[in-house]
Amino acid sequence: MKYNFIVFGGTGQQGRICSRDLLESGYSVMLAGRNKEVVEDLLRNKKAGFMKVDLRNSDNIAKAIIKSGADVVVNCAELVFNVAVMKACLKTNKSLTDLGGLQYITKEQFKLHNEFKKSKLVCITGCGSTPGLLNVVVKHAIERFDKVDTIDLGFVWDSNIKKFVIPYSMHSIFDEFTQLPVTFHKGKFLKENRIICRGTRNFKAVGKQTVYCIVHSEVYSFAKYFKKYGLNNVHYMAGFPEHSAKVIQLLLNLGFSSNEEIEVNGVKFRIVDFTDKVLGRLNISKGYKETENLWAEINGTINGKTKKMKVDCIIKTVRGWEDAGSNIDTGRTISIMSQMIKNGLIKEKGVFAPEAVVPHKLFIKELSKREMYVYFDNKKIN
Amino acid sequence: MKKYFVLGGYGIVGKAVVNDLFRYSKNEIIIIAGRDENKARDFAKSFNSKRVKYQKVDISNEKELVDSLIGKDICINCVQYYFNLRIMESCIKSKTNYVDLGGMFHMTKKQLEFCKEFIKIGKCAIIGMGGAPGLSNVLASYAGNKLTKVNTIEIVFADVDYTKYNQSFVLPYSFKTLVEEFTLNPAIFRDDKIRFVEPRSGVKEYNFGKEFGKQTGFLTLHSEIATLPDYFRKRGIKRCEFRVTFDESFIEKLDLLISLGFSSNKSVEFGKKETKIIDSTTKIMNKLVPNKGVNIKDKEIIRVILNGDKIVDAITQSNGKMSAGVLDTGIPCSIASQIIMNGKVCKSGVFAPEDVINSTIFFKELKKRNIIIRENGRTIS
Numbered sequence A: 001m002k003y004n005f006i007v008f009g010g011t012g013q014q015g016r017i018c019s020r021d022l023l024e025s026g027y028s029v030m031l032a033g034r035n036k037e038v039v040e041d042l043l044r045n046k047k048a049g050f051m052k053v054d055l056r057n058s059d060n061i062a063k064a065i066i067k068s069g070a071d072v073v074v075n076c077a078e079l080v081f082n083v084a085v086m087k088a089c090l091k092t093n094k095s096l097t098d099l100g101g102l103q104y105i106t107k108e109q110f111k112l113h114n115e116f117k118k119s120k121l122v123c124i125t126g127c128g129s130t131p132g133l134l135n136v137v138v139k140h141a142i143e144r145f146d147k148v149d150t151i152d153l154g155f156v157w158d159s160n161i162k163k164f165v166i167p168y169s170m171h172s173i174f175d176e177f178t179q180l181p182v183t184f185h186k187g188k189f190l191k192e193n194r195i196i197c198r199g200t201r202n203f204k205a206v207g208k209q210t211v212y213c214i215v216h217s218e219v220y221s222f223a224k225y226f227k228k229y230g231l232n233n234v235h236y237m238a239g240f241p242e243h244s245a246k247v248i249q250l251l252l253n254l255g256f257s258s259n260e261e262i263e264v265n266g267v268k269f270r271i272v273d274f275t276d277k278v279l280g281r282l283n284i285s286k287g288y289k290e291t292e293n294l295w296a297e298i299n300g301t302i303n304g305k306t307k308k309m310k311v312d313c314i315i316k317t318v319r320g321w322e323d324a325g326s327n328i329d330t331g332r333t334i335s336i337m338s339q340m341i342k343n344g345l346i347k348e349k350g351v352f353a354p355e356a357v358v359p360h361k362l363f364i365k366e367l368s369k370r371e372m373y374v375y376f377d378n379k380k381i382n
Numbered sequence B: 001m002k003k004y005f006v007l008g009g010y011g012i013v014g015k016a017v018v019n020d021l022f023r024y025s026k027n028e029i030i031i032i033a034g035r036d037e038n039k040a041r042d043f044a045k046s047f048n049s050k051r052v053k054y055q056k057v058d059i060s061n062e063k064e065l066v067d068s069l070i071g072k073d074i075c076i077n078c079v080q081y082y083f084n085l086r087i088m089e090s091c092i093k094s095k096t097n098y099v100d101l102g103g104m105f106h107m108t109k110k111q112l113e114f115c116k117e118f119i120k121i122g123k124c125a126i127i128g129m130g131g132a133p134g135l136s137n138v139l140a141s142y143a144g145n146k147l148t149k150v151n152t153i154e155i156v157f158a159d160v161d162y163t164k165y166n167q168s169f170v171l172p173y174s175f176k177t178l179v180e181e182f183t184l185n186p187a188i189f190r191d192d193k194i195r196f197v198e199p200r201s202g203v204k205e206y207n208f209g210k211e212f213g214k215q216t217g218f219l220t221l222h223s224e225i226a227t228l229p230d231y232f233r234k235r236g237i238k239r240c241e242f243r244v245t246f247d248e249s250f251i252e253k254l255d256l257l258i259s260l261g262f263s264s265n266k267s268v269e270f271g272k273k274e275t276k277i278i279d280s281t282t283k284i285m286n287k288l289v290p291n292k293g294v295n296i297k298d299k300e301i302i303r304v305i306l307n308g309d310k311i312v313d314a315i316t317q318s319n320g321k322m323s324a325g326v327l328d329t330g331i332p333c334s335i336a337s338q339i340i341m342n343g344k345v346c347k348s349g350v351f352a353p354e355d356v357i358n359s360t361i362f363f364k365e366l367k368k369r370n371i372i373i374r375e376n377g378r379t380i381s
Helices: A013-024 A036-043 A058-068 A079-092 A103-110 A113-118 A133-142 A170-178 A218-225 A242-254 A271-279 A322-342 A360-369 B012-024 B037-045 B062-069 B081-094 B106-112 B115-121 B135-144 B175-183 B224-231 B248-259 B277-288 B324-341 B359-368
Strands: A005-008 A029-033 A048-052 A072-075 A095-098 A122-124 A147-159 A182-185 A188-191 A196-203 A207-213 A233-239 A261-264 A267-270 A290-302 A305-316 A350-352 A372-376 B003-007 B029-034 B052-056 B074-077 B097-100 B124-126 B152-161 B187-190 B193-196 B204-207 B214-219 B239-245 B267-270 B273-276 B298-306 B310-317 B349-351 B372-375
Touching (some): A005 A013, A005 A058, A013 A322, A029 A058, A048 A058, A072 A079, A072 A322, A079 A095, A079 A113, A079 A170, A103 A218, A113 A350, A133 A147, A133 A218, A133 A290, A133 A305, A133 A360, A170 A242, A170 A271, A188 A218, A218 A233, A242 B248, A242 B277, A261 B277, A267 A271, A267 B273, A271 B267, A271 B277, A290 A322, A305 A322, A322 A360, A322 A372, A360 A372, B012 B029, B012 B324, B029 B037, B062 B081, B074 B081, B074 B324, B081 B097, B081 B115, B097 B324, B106 B224, B135 B310, B135 B324, B135 B359, B152 B224, B175 B248, B187 B224, B204 B239, B224 B239, B267 B277, B298 B324, B310 B324, B324 B359, B359 B372
Parallel strands (some): A005 A029, A072 A095, A095 A122, B003 B074, B029 B052, B097 B124, B124 B349, B152 B239
Antiparallel strands (some): A147 A290, A182 A188, A182 A233, A207 A233, A290 A305, A305 A372, B187 B193, B204 B214, B214 B239, B267 B273, B298 B310
8 A cells, every 4th residue: 555644753652643633634644663552543544554663774764665655754753863764755755844853953954955955855844843833833923024133932831730741752851951052142143051041931821931941943943044034033942830840850860861871680771761661651640631832922023113922822632632732733733744745735845944835824724723723912813 | 717708798888898897807808799790809909908809699699609608707798688588598508697787677577587597507697787777776775675664666867968969969878778668668566566557657857956957757667667576575565666857859859750650660671671660760870879089978867766755866977988878887787797706696596686786895886986876865885
């Protein structure tokens, strides 16, 4: 059987969310991953297939793409595989989407722009919630401005039951909390020497929360794509509810985020992988609900007048998707963008961040169908 | 020359035992033994003395263990208590005296059942001979023997730490032991019966005076409760309890790790191989001992309260390299081993410290090592 999409990392949380969204949208999906047992429910759908793939061997990636016969490749695996998957797509002549990397990986990915362009292929990197959804929404907002001086943006979230659940990839969280943030400040990239607390802010959906400047790819992509607006400053900030931040900080302090390989009872493994596996065993309490508030504050001018615009995207746990919490905004966003490539709605060729090529009006409409709502200055726009 | 065989002698407490033996047991051979030959060799070489030797021993191999014990005068067991029974059995086969650091109540009960075998071979085993259990038991027997009636015994320990650490978290002792203290049902002796209560229950505040201040403790499973009620039965004992104290932020961190599943006995899979979560977490956590070069400045108090008002304390101060908690665990074990070797315990069998340790001799030895004994606030040794 020839599939519409192949989803790498298809058995991980985002891969499962994305695959389900693609299947429910009527497409056929080859789930490529390691643990078939976690996707048994999805495999009941006749349009779904499973393939065991170990991405650590790059030859496996191209072979899997060819075998699936997919039109578009969707990469929901850990960010360390992003470049390898892109190279496999070049080899097999396929366009792709991925969930993005931190700044240093994003930079490596953009280096393949000309090769993708030459091959008449598109790669959209950073197609999750943030980077991803928020980039396109900011693009939609920014079109109203003549000039933009500063964009502050980020995410905050909270849950009704104050019990730790994995918010998103622990590998990414640990990276974000250990790598020094880069900000775009007065027109220049500035490497900060520590994670900077930016104080407590009040957010539309979760109330007061403390936010920290962390490393994130939007700082680069906004500086690149919104240059024409005269953009001077971009700051990316993350906010976790206290009960979650406490756990992350504890694990960092105790060394549970380390990449060091250790051996216990004859089994060798990286500490961070062990941490991920232990946390992955946590059950989500009955009735657990999350709210995520992606946000941006845009400072600039509209028709020559100073304007500060508040942008909010509010994502709540959706009925039928309870086990995914507010993570639906990552897996379902990459699904929407991948469908847009498949359906020829994205014409550009090369490597791009979503704000550069995703049709924003259409995308925001798709969000609404999935109960993800966008507000400009507290007014719902979808 | 007599031979001390220190199993796990390169571990945190093992090192304290070996240091003390080297300093106070003149002319006798000390063998540092364990499965990691490199660690044993490195530590042995650091003494630069022919008296200190090392030997690789895998305690999971019974024959290897028995063979290595033959010809040794005493086995000092400083490894995790899960191996106590196996090591005692090997001592019986090799006819070797035995001392260990405790068995978390249930193991202690099983160990006492070896008494006949030790009598048969004419050797002595003292079990639970660290700080608590160990020193705590001797404090109880010392104070209790002065009273005609002993109705209640409470044991508690606390610490004050002035060390300037360059790390955000310091593990005071084995992570596995900590997890057990936090999660196993504590045994208490009440109205002639051993009862098991909820983990972390029985919260009580103690005032340790000026230096240690007020600290809050909770009940934990400990070996003292397995032996002291029998020792004081004739004096009418009705209640015996053990509590540990930790500061609130430490409790919060341990609680979090436990609630996240890091102390689970289940396994996780890497490739086709499985590893137990608790073993892996222990390996990660045990890295969090104080960094080398840190000047450790802490004090520990082990307090025994009889009948509510008879208070005996043992106070230990760190020596810069080792914490008070390590010293007051390792030193009593070394002293007891030397007492056995010097023939000051002539009995054969398996004993709790209160059964065989003469408190006068013991306190005198502690004093030489700057461990102070106070009785109702008055220094007595």
